[in-house]
Amino acid sequence: MRFSAFSQATPSKVFLLDAALFLALLPHLFTLKLPMLVYLLLALFFILKKKSSKAVLLAFGLLGPLAIAASFFAEYNFSNFSRLLVFVSGILSLLIYALVLQRLTRSINFYLLISPALLMVLSFFFFNSIGMLFYALFTLFCFTFLLLYARMMSSFARVLRINTLLYLFSLPIVVLLFLSFPRISHKNASFGFKAEISKRTGHDGTMYLDSNALLVPSPKLVMEVSFDTQVPPDNTLYFRGSTLYVDKGTQWERGELQRAKSEVSGRENIVNYSVKLYPHHKRWLYMLDVPISRVDKSRMDQDFITLFDKPLEETTYYKGRSALEFDLAQEPSTLHKDALSVDTARDKRSYEALQKAVDPQAVDEVKAAQLMQFFSSLNLSYALKPKEIDLAYPVDSFLFDSKVGYCVHFAAAFANSARMVGLPSRIVTGYKADRSNSINTYLLVKESDAHAWVELYLSGKGWTRFEPTATAKQILSVDNTADSGGYSSASSSDSTLQKLFKQANIYYMYSRYIINAWVLNYTRSKQMALLDELLNNTFFLLKFVAAIAALVFVSVLLFVVLQKKQYGDPLVREMQVLMRLLKKEGFVRTSGETMSDFLQRVAKAQSRYRALLDISSLYHRQRYGKEEPENKKLHSEILAFKKSL
Amino acid sequence: MKYLATFIRIVRSIHTRPTKYFFMVVLGIVGLFFLAYMHNYNIVYLIMFFVFALAGASSIIGRLNLYELEASVLTAQNFFANTVSSYTLSLYNPTPRERYALECSNAESSLTVDLLGAQQSKSLTLSCTPSRRGPFFLPSLQIGSYFPLPHELLYRRLDLSYEALVYPEPKGEPLESFRAKNRSFFGEHDDFEGIRSFIEGESPALIHWPSYAKNGELMAKEFVLLEESETLHFYFQACGKDDEQRLSQLCLWALECRAKGIGYSIHFPSQVLSSRQRSHHEILSFLAGYAL
Numbered sequence: 001m002r003f004s005a006f007s008q009a010t011p012s013k014v015f016l017l018d019a020a021l022f023l024a025l026l027p028h029l030f031t032l033k034l035p036m037l038v039y040l041l042l043a044l045f046f047i048l049k050k051k052s053s054k055a056v057l058l059a060f061g062l063l064g065p066l067a068i069a070a071s072f073f074a075e076y077n078f079s080n081f082s083r084l085l086v087f088v089s090g091i092l093s094l095l096i097y098a099l100v101l102q103r104l105t106r107s108i109n110f111y112l113l114i115s116p117a118l119l120m121v122l123s124f125f126f127f128n129s130i131g132m133l134f135y136a137l138f139t140l141f142c143f144t145f146l147l148l149y150a151r152m153m154s155s156f157a158r159v160l161r162i163n164t165l166l167y168l169f170s171l172p173i174v175v176l177l178f179l180s181f182p183r184i185s186h187k188n189a190s191f192g193f194k195a196e197i198s199k200r201t202g203h204d205g206t207m208y209l210d211s212n213a214l215l216v217p218s219p220k221l222v223m224e225v226s227f228d229t230q231v232p233p234d235n236t237l238y239f240r241g242s243t244l245y246v247d248k249g250t251q252w253e254r255g256e257l258q259r260a261k262s263e264v265s266g267r268e269n270i271v272n273y274s275v276k277l278y279p280h281h282k283r284w285l286y287m288l289d290v291p292i293s294r295v296d297k298s299r300m301d302q303d304f305i306t307l308f309d310k311p312l313e314e315t316t317y318y319k320g321r322s323a324l325e326f327d328l329a330q331e332p333s334t335l336h337k338d339a340l341s342v343d344t345a346r347d348k349r350s351y352e353a354l355q356k357a358v359d360p361q362a363v364d365e366v367k368a369a370q371l372m373q374f375f376s377s378l379n380l381s382y383a384l385k386p387k388e389i390d391l392a393y394p395v396d397s398f399l400f401d402s403k404v405g406y407c408v409h410f411a412a413a414f415a416n417s418a419r420m421v422g423l424p425s426r427i428v429t430g431y432k433a434d435r436s437n438s439i440n441t442y443l444l445v446k447e448s449d450a451h452a453w454v455e456l457y458l459s460g461k462g463w464t465r466f467e468p469t470a471t472a473k474q475i476l477s478v479d480n481t482a483d484s485g486g487y488s489s490a491s492s493s494d495s496t497l498q499k500l501f502k503q504a505n506i507y508y509m510y511s512r513y514i515i516n517a518w519v520l521n522y523t524r525s526k527q528m529a530l531l532d533e534l535l536n537n538t539f540f541l542l543k544f545v546a547a548i549a550a551l552v553f554v555s556v557l558l559f560v561v562l563q564k565k566q567y568g569d570p571l572v573r574e575m576q577v578l579m580r581l582l583k584k585e586g587f588v589r590t591s592g593e594t595m596s597d598f599l600q601r602v603a604k605a606q607s608r609y610r611a612l613l614d615i616s617s618l619y620h621r622q623r624y625g626k627e628e629p630e631n632k633k634l635h636s637e638i639l640a641f642k643k644s645l
Numbered sequence: 646m647k648y649l650a651t652f653i654r655i656v657r658s659i660h661t662r663p664t665k666y667f668f669m670v671v672l673g674i675v676g677l678f679f680l681a682y683m684h685n686y687n688i689v690y691l692i693m694f695f696v697f698a699l700a701g702a703s704s705i706i707g708r709l710n711l712y713e714l715e716a717s718v719l720t721a722q723n724f725f726a727n728t729v730s731s732y733t734l735s736l737y738n739p740t741p742r743e744r745y746a747l748e749c750s751n752a753e754s755s756l757t758v759d760l761l762g763a764q765q766s767k768s769l770t771l772s773c774t775p776s777r778r779g780p781f782f783l784p785s786l787q788i789g790s791y792f793p794l795p796h797e798l799l800y801r802r803l804d805l806s807y808e809a810l811v812y813p814e815p816k817g818e819p820l821e822s823f824r825a826k827n828r829s830f831f832g833e834h835d836d837f838e839g840i841r842s843f844i845e846g847e848s849p850a851l852i853h854w855p856s857y858a859k860n861g862e863l864m865a866k867e868f869v870l871l872e873e874s875e876t877l878h879f880y881f882q883a884c885g886k887d888d889e890q891r892l893s894q895l896c897l898w899a900l901e902c903r904a905k906g907i908g909y910s911i912h913f914p915s916q917v918l919s920s921r922q923r924s925h926h927e928i929l930s931f932l933a934g935y936a937l
Contacts, residue, residue, distance in 0.1 A: 121677065124686060124692075133688050133691070136691070136692055140692060148794075152759065152760075154745070154759070154760060166699055166702050166793060166794075170698035173694070173698035173701065177694040177698070178687075563742060572764055
């Protein structure tokens with residue numbers, strides 16, 4: 001015997017091979033240089049036209065090296081060729097060159113047969129994303145399908161069923177191997193490949209009050225956060241970016257860096273979480289307020305701002321640990337010199353109003369409360385696109401003239417106001433996440449969540465967070481109609497469709513995150529953590545075993561369903577029912593015994609089985625005689641026999 | 646336990662042989678491991694696990710594909726030693742599931758059955774060449790398959806338990822030649838009805854010498870009722886140098902006599918077998934079992 005699949009170049013088998021090659025080449029269309037792409041397309045044309053004369057072969061034989069040379073023209077130096085990715089690209093080009101020449105000859109050989117697999121493996125060097133994951137699994141499924149098709153040359157549905165059976169059988173093994181196979185690994189090599197990196201804007205170290213305003217109402221993702229337990233309450237979801245002390249009129253800045261370190265005391269409500277931070281080309285790592293542990297390769301400054309050692313050019317994963325309730329104590333003498341710096345002459349109206357609204361003799365906490373009360377009394381409004389304020393006196397302009405702004409304006413006015421009544425203040429910028437963008441322990445943080453809030457230094461308590469934006473009496477949306485003055489009240493809720501879309505998006509992002517966390521980024525540390533949990537948590541162990549058992553059960557169940565009995569002939573199907581019935585009665589058809597002999601044997605055994613002779617007669621008449629096959633009749637006869645037993 | 650026992654029985658009854666694709670799979674797994682090891686790509690790990698698991702799953706599904714198939718001999722031709730003969734088998738699938746890509750073979754021939762339906766049978770004609778006369782068991786049927794994936798050949802052997810009798814290899818001097826040489830063994834020389842041209846190789850006893858003396862031309866005598874009454878007498882001891890050669894010669898003559906409708910007797914030292922008293926099959930069977 002010899003392996004016969006693909007051994008003959010029948011057109012259908014060539015077609016199957018072409019389908020496999022097409023699938024395998026698909027990702028390379030995004031990596032090949034233009035000359036090689038053109039070469040490939042030309043070859044495709046000639047293959048489809050079935051033109052493979054010696055002249056064509058010779059032309060492609062000569063064109064191939066030219067295309068490769070042109071593709072790597074810019075890489076012709078030793079340092080470039082020492083890069084793995086360039087090297088792999090070279091191998092890929094040679095493979096495609098050989099593939100084209102082989103395919104043009106229209107003879108299928110061993111090299112062509114293994115080419116799809118080789119091409120697929122090479123694509124792993126270039127892509128490592130969710131898209132690639134799905135592509136690889138789909139392609140593998142297609143490869144086995146095509147192999148089976150070539151072997152069986154049967155109906156599409158039949159081949160698909162067998163292929164699905166194969167995968168159902170494999171799935172539990174794959175899951176177990178994936179979870180348990182030791183992830184001994186060399187350091188992850190990125191090749192400098194940045195398939196998923198895109199430029200993003202968002203939080204900045206400076207807060208602008210002019211047209212360069214910080215707030216970016218974009219749904220783009222900043223980060224995805226997964227908490228160890230449930231997502232904390234909405235009023236605690238402040239992700240700390242930077243602290244700003246210096247009011248430059250049009251913008252707030254960080255000021256001098258030399259400051260004494262605050263200390264976190266009274267840590268309570270500690271949460272652990274993992275963050276997937278998308279590249280933002282700056283150094284901030286956003287931590288939930290207030291972080292109590294440092295992230296690897298980063299430093300935490302005096303104001304609990306976490307900075308990475310270099311700008312984040314790639315998606316970064318890190319773990320955080322924060323206390324949701326805290327006291328940020330600091331010696332008053334070590335406060336930043338700009339924390340009380342305010343130009344009272346610039347915003348006279350505000351200063352005067354504040355002297356009346358806030359009791360200068362009161363303790364700091366009362367002063368802060370009175371300050372909040374003052375802001376509430378001003379009937380301020382929140383709008384995403386406010387009128388521009390007069391930057392010559394920004395606080396006065398916002399509080400008394402425009403009365404419309406967003407977090408930046410509220411925070412700037414509040415911080416200045418606090419200083420006017422003797423309270424040291426600083427603005428904190430970062431992200432205030434929305435709990436409605438969460439599922440279970442998963443939270444999405446978008447650029448539209450960029451926010452600014454204020455911390456006041458209160459005697460005896462230290463730096464305390466205040467949310468001046470919350471003093472807005474109403475939320476306005478932009479309206480261009482003249483009589484509304486440019487604003488109208490925003491509807492309090494999104495439309496049903498928007499809600500559905502938002503919810504669907506969250507679920508989509510959540511599933512992406514889960515795949516990323518548990519498939520693409522399933523590392524040795526996660527594996528060890530899982531093992532540790534299995535060894536120390538009996539309940540988790542039981543859940544894990546139950547989950548694996550459920551997976552095996554479902555696979556087996558589906559396997560059995562797909563392995564369903566395949567009697568093509570309905571008469572045979574009916575007779576099988578009878579065979580089972582007789583088996584229960586203790587009669588089994590022996591090997592080589594005809595149906596007629598068997599039924600006669602049983603009929604002779606006892607008089608109550610006499611009806612079997614009629615059934616046998618009917619069956620043989622319908623199956624082999626001229627009588628029209630009508631399994632309903634046979635069915636009813638068998639049913640009557642069953643009832644008679 | 647019942648299922649486990651069945652599974653073990655299936656595994657034991659079916660043998661495997663790796664193909665070149667098996668080594669490709671091993672090479673692929675090793676390659677994928679190094680790729681995954683170097684770059685910690687979980688996609689590569691996943692594909693590697695799938696390749697491994699699919700190879701295993703294929704092995705199990707392939708075994709189920711071969712299990713429980715039955716084969717029985719439907720018809721068999723006469724078998725002659727060192728002569729290609731064919732026999733027809735019925736391959737039966739008693740299970741309620743289809744069987745795919747079955748390659749049925751013995752040592753000499755093979756046939757492919759692409760699809761064998763549930764509880765259906767298919768006739769297969771295979772050939773074999775027995776090497777010696779006497780009782781002969783038909784070679785076991787090997788049912789193999791590369792289904793579903795071609796990295797290994799799965800096969801099982803079905804013992805057909807069919808005993809055939811192999812007749813001696815029919816070879817030696819053709820009957821015509823024998824008849825030409827031995828015209829004197831039957832009829833009277835004087836009973837001839839005429840003369841004809843002498844055919845080279847005929848017995849010298851047939852030469853009509855008077856014609857030769859008269860014309861110088863070799864003429865042979867034609868006997869009355871020669872064909873109708875002809876019974877050839879074969880003497881075992883005179884048929885060859887050794888028993889096998891003699892048996893082969895006799896087998897050839899017996900077959901040719903049968904084909905031409907000529908009666909014959911075979912004279913063994915201890916007995917005589919006459920085609921008028923025994924069936925052709927009985928005579929050939931005697932030859933097949935002679936001195937065994």
